[in-house]
Every structure is written in structure tokens, then in C-alpha cells.
Amino acid sequence: MRILIAEDDTAIAAGVAATLRHGGHAVDTVEDGARADTALHDAPYDMLVLDLGLPRMDGADVLQRLRGRGGEMPVLVITAREGLRERVRVLDLGADDYLVKPFALDEFNARVRALLRRMASKGVPELRIGRLRVDLPGHRAWIDEEALDLTAREFGVLAALAMRVGRLTSRAQLVESLCSWDQELTDNGLDIAIHRLRRKLRGCGTGVRTIRGLGYMLEEEACG
Known part of the structure; x- marks a missing residue:
């Protein structure tokens, strides 16, 4: 935030x-x-x-x-x-x-x-996307009952995407949400955070989809 x-x-x-x-x-x-x-x-x-x-x-x-x-x-x-x-x-x-x-x-x-x-969370204590649960103010997330070990930057990416689940979030919006005036986030730093977040979400049925040239979207993945 x-x-x-x-x-x-x-x-x-x-x-x-x-x-x-x-x-x-x-x-x-x-x-x-x-x-x-x-x-x-x-x-x-x-x-x-x-x-x-x-x-x-x-x-x-x-x-x-x-x-x-x-x-x-x-x-x-x-x-x-x-x-x-x-x-x-x-x-x-x-x-x-x-x-x-x-x-x-x-x-x-x-x-x-x-x-x-x-x-x-608009009055709901947690956001739920499939098996993924995100406690935004508590900076915690779980797959089922297993806690995810996320860095502050990885959780920041997840939180920004979870608040707009099913909708596009641009790279600029992610950078705005993650950085204050006296900080910088390089393209490489954002790519690394997204890559590591994807790896930690793998297999839970919810993933980060790239919309080429536009940004990213957190969504439940299709089965099969």
C-alpha cells in the first residue's frame, strides 16, 4: 500500500x-x-x-x-x-x-x-481467489492453510493485483503502488518480483497472467 x-x-x-x-x-x-x-x-x-x-x-x-x-x-x-x-x-x-x-x-x-x-476488502477480513487467501492489512497470504513466504515487494505485487482481481493492472500502476518518492523500482526489479510470485503461486489454481504490452492480471487458471 x-x-x-x-x-x-x-x-x-x-x-x-x-x-x-x-x-x-x-x-x-x-x-x-x-x-x-x-x-x-x-x-x-x-x-x-x-x-x-x-x-x-x-x-x-x-x-x-x-x-x-x-x-x-x-x-x-x-x-x-x-x-x-x-x-x-x-x-x-x-x-x-x-x-x-x-x-x-x-x-x-x-x-x-x-x-x-x-x-x-470492503468489510471482508480477507480476499479469496480460489485457494488463495490474502490478508491485505496484515501482509499475509495463504494457499489453503499453508502460509506463503513472500518478501515485502512480492506481497506488494500480489496485493496490487488482488485488489483488481480479474482486471488489468499496468506496470505503471504496480510501480506507483510499490514505490515512494525516494525509491526506485527498475523494470528488472519488477520482473523479478513477478517471476518469484508466480513460482510461489504455482499449482494453487490462481496465477498472474501477462497481457503483452499492457500489464498483468491475477485470475483463476483454467483447468485441463
């Missing part, structure tokens, strides 16, 4: 980014509301972690503009602003959850997992 953090406190941003990257997510960070608004307009994200007290544009305005454009990604607000009235206001603007600083990273991670689970 690719996550944007909009937070002007560099220590908090660094800590939150580190814990998300440790969980296998691609993470970008911005320090003001104007840059957050531009990033959300220009790049596809799966989730926004948003501070309210941002310079140049308040976080509430960023949120309102995001929802006004039809953006449906989950938004977790982290802020020092307390009080029931403020929480109600932000939730009414379109936030999905609200966390008051200071907070424990364990609680932050739990809330992120819950929001991503709700978004990615």
Missing part, C-alpha cells in the same frame, strides 16, 4: 513513516497542507495520515478538498487538537478515524490496519 503522511512535526513524521515502512508500505511525507493537496491530486494513494495544524493550508481544508474531488481513500487524522466538537467536525468533513497526540505507535498501527482492511 502507498501512504501519504502530511505532518509538519519532523520527529512525529519520521516515527510514523518508519513504522509504516517496517510494515511493508510505501510512504511519502510532506510538511505543509499545500504540498499535501498537490500530492493527493497528482499521485494515487491508498491512505492519508493527516495532521490538522499544517502550515500554508490547514489539514481540515486538505481533507475537504480531497473529498470534494471525490477521493475515497481512508484518512486517519492525527492532531493535538482535543475536544468532542473538534472530533465531530473533522469526522463530518470526511475523516475515517481520529487520533490525538501523543499516541502509542501500537495504537496507530492498529488503526491503520483497521482502515486498510475496511478499504481494501
